[in-house]
Amino acid sequence: MSTKRFRPDVDAPEYKGGYSPYDIIKEGTIAIGVIFLLTLLLAILFGSPDEHAITIKTWSNAAPIDFATTATSELNGTSTTGGYGAPYNNASDGPALGPIHVAHLIGVRIPINTVKDFVIDPLKSLPNQPVLDQNLAMWASASTSTRSTWIANYTKASANMKFTDGHVVVNATDAGPVPVMVDSLTQMARSGALDQALVTGSGFYTTDFTKPLLFVSDGTYLADLATKQHLSGDQWGMMNETGSYPGQAWLWLYSFWYQIPPFNTSGNADILILGIMLLLSVGLLLLPFIPGLRSIPRRTRVYRIIWREHYQNLK
Amino acid sequence: MSTTEIDRQWTTRLRRRAAGKLPPEKLLPDTQPTYVASWIYVFGVATLSSLIVVIATGCVLALRGPYWWHGSPYGHFVNSLHLWSVELFFFAMVVHLWGKFFMAAWRGGRSLTWMTGVVTFLASIGAGFTGYVAQTNFDSQWISTQAKDGINSGGVGAYFNPLDLGQMLMWHIVLLPIAAVVLTGLHVLLVRIKGVVPPFDESAEAAQ
Amino acid sequence: MGWLSSFATIFPLNNLGHYLHWHFLLISRSNLIVTILMVATFLAALFLPFPGRRSRKENQ
Numbered sequence: 001m002s003t004k005r006f007r008p009d010v011d012a013p014e015y016k017g018g019y020s021p022y023d024i025i026k027e028g029t030i031a032i033g034v035i036f037l038l039t040l041l042l043a044i045l046f047g048s049p050d051e052h053a054i055t056i057k058t059w060s061n062a063a064p065i066d067f068a069t070t071a072t073s074e075l076n077g078t079s080t081t082g083g084y085g086a087p088y089n090n091a092s093d094g095p096a097l098g099p100i101h102v103a104h105l106i107g108v109r110i111p112i113n114t115v116k117d118f119v120i121d122p123l124k125s126l127p128n129q130p131v132l133d134q135n136l137a138m139w140a141s142a143s144t145s146t147r148s149t150w151i152a153n154y155t156k157a158s159a160n161m162k163f164t165d166g167h168v169v170v171n172a173t174d175a176g177p178v179p180v181m182v183d184s185l186t187q188m189a190r191s192g193a194l195d196q197a198l199v200t201g202s203g204f205y206t207t208d209f210t211k212p213l214l215f216v217s218d219g220t221y222l223a224d225l226a227t228k229q230h231l232s233g234d235q236w237g238m239m240n241e242t243g244s245y246p247g248q249a250w251l252w253l254y255s256f257w258y259q260i261p262p263f264n265t266s267g268n269a270d271i272l273i274l275g276i277m278l279l280l281s282v283g284l285l286l287l288p289f290i291p292g293l294r295s296i297p298r299r300t301r302v303y304r305i306i307w308r309e310h311y312q313n314l315k
Numbered sequence: 316m317s318t319t320e321i322d323r324q325w326t327t328r329l330r331r332r333a334a335g336k337l338p339p340e341k342l343l344p345d346t347q348p349t350y351v352a353s354w355i356y357v358f359g360v361a362t363l364s365s366l367i368v369v370i371a372t373g374c375v376l377a378l379r380g381p382y383w384w385h386g387s388p389y390g391h392f393v394n395s396l397h398l399w400s401v402e403l404f405f406f407a408m409v410v411h412l413w414g415k416f417f418m419a420a421w422r423g424g425r426s427l428t429w430m431t432g433v434v435t436f437l438a439s440i441g442a443g444f445t446g447y448v449a450q451t452n453f454d455s456q457w458i459s460t461q462a463k464d465g466i467n468s469g470g471v472g473a474y475f476n477p478l479d480l481g482q483m484l485m486w487h488i489v490l491l492p493i494a495a496v497v498l499t500g501l502h503v504l505l506v507r508i509k510g511v512v513p514p515f516d517e518s519a520e521a522a523q
Numbered sequence: 524m525g526w527l528s529s530f531a532t533i534f535p536l537n538n539l540g541h542y543l544h545w546h547f548l549l550i551s552r553s554n555l556i557v558t559i560l561m562v563a564t565f566l567a568a569l570f571l572p573f574p575g576r577r578s579r580k581e582n583q
Binding site: 008009010011012013014015017018019020021022023024025027028031032034035036038039040042043044046047048049050051052053054086087094095102103105106107109110206207208209210213214216217222225226231233237238241242245246248249250251268270271273274275281284285286287288289294296297298300302303306307309310311313 | 515
């Protein structure tokens with residue numbers, strides 16, 4: 001049998017030295033005890049954060065103009081969700097990895113029609129609203145081009161949107177039912193009814209908050225609160241936490257790429273960074289097989305410190 | 316019944332294979348090589364212990380359901396235990412990873428041990444993430460709506476929707492804990508089968 | 524269940540965090556402390572003498 005060449009970064013030498021007593025069960029028991037006591041100490045000392053969730057009710061009461069502007073953007077399709085693309089709709093191709101729009105290829109799996117799902121359907125669920133019902137009937141019987149004209153006219157005039165006496169006021173001409181729709185949706189939101197309408201869209205029981213979360217994140221209210229807490233993407237927000245608690249610090253590398261060019265300005269940052277992180281994860285996984293990288297431990301000689309007693313004994 | 320028939324049974328063959336690979340004295344050793352003499356060796360068992368505390372505190376939180384901890388001081392305290400055990404878990408795991416890297420602990424047919432460790436690390440990051448979005452508070456609203464863009468960009472969002480609380484909670488309390496426990500078990504068994512990696516042989520290297 | 528309120532936190536960290544900003548690097552003080560502790564723990568694990576193994580040298 002030919003003796004294979006010994007590869008120091010792949011093969012391990014046969015150990016011919018001594019053995020010492022080792023009580024694995026005692027070690028494990030002590031470790032669990034120490035970790036539990038440390039956990040107890042940290043929990044008693046620092047507790048944990050719990051900032052209340054915001055609701056569409058709190059948002060529309062605190063910032064009714066932001067809410068109504070967001071509602072308008074859901075109608076004219078300029079909201080983040082409205083122009084998102086897959087998996088919500090076909091409004092855009094979404095971010096690309098070179099020539100490939102991965103999400104677009106997989107298609108619309110969680111269909112969201114911002115006009116129907118965020119405005120029309122919730123308004124239809126309101127009882128005893130004769131004026132609103134007339135306007136909704138007008139909307140339903142109008143052609144697509146008429147609707148577009150109404151929305152465009154309303155959007156243009158909504159630059160001077162005001163909120164007076166509990167109503168959204170926009171002086172728009174030829175906007176059809178849109179002013180009543182936006183105002184009614186704002187009233188509905190301020191009463192808390194929109195929170196319910198968006199989650200119960202799929203029936204009595206639900207654990208799916210896709211619609212209200214998308215709606216809330218289309219406004220600036222949530223983002224403004226998050227930016228105050230240093231949680232935005234361009235603030236390394238992925239690894240930060242509300243208050244002064246440590247966050248998911250282990251996401252530092254994922255977060256890092258979003259801070260530097262070209263990613264901090266690229267529309268394709270999400271897919272590019274996902275790709276980089278997948279590659280790096282595979283690299284870490286296959287480290288034992290990558291020449292050069294797998295030699296770093298032997299070359300840096302940090303192991304001399306770890307096994308210093310062993311090497312002293314050999315002398 | 317002939318002996319050969321017993322020999323051929325799946326059960327017999329599995330038992331003999333397991334006993335050959337992992338005899339009791341390897342599974343629960345009472346000695347270890349003398350080179351295992353550094354504090355760095357503590358962080359593997361520290362990671363495992365933290366995982367046990369993470370799961371135990373998570374089980375207490377599960378008793379009363381996902382919203383309990385918002386309204387009860389006792390629930391909030393259990394949540395604090397859960398959070399800090401997770402911080403300790405990742406802390407210990409990262410130090411363990413650095414230590415094993417500088418020992419080149421994949422040597423001598425231990426690459427699968429290294430790889431199960433890395434996959435456990437990645438699964439744990441997923442478990443941590445789903446936990447953050449299942450908190451049902453401001454944190455989870457913000458994290459889920461931000462993270463969806465990264466997840467959607469790779470097409471994964473079509474099947475793994477961070478805005479669906481029910482799905483995230485299931486992943487957090489069923490699928491990912493099972494993955495983490497199975498992977499950790501495999502990792503620990505591999506360590507017991509293969510033993511702790513021996514130091515570099517500097518004399519052999521000099522001779523080459 | 525009044526005794527449960529004794530679980531009150533001693534140093535709650537709910538106030539807005541302190542952040543350190545250096546070029547594109549922006550890190551919360553807590554994350555920085557955790558990171559420094561991690562590196563310090565790693566170095567301590569490397570350099571601190573491991574107890575209980577000393578006697579073995581004489582045995583050998």
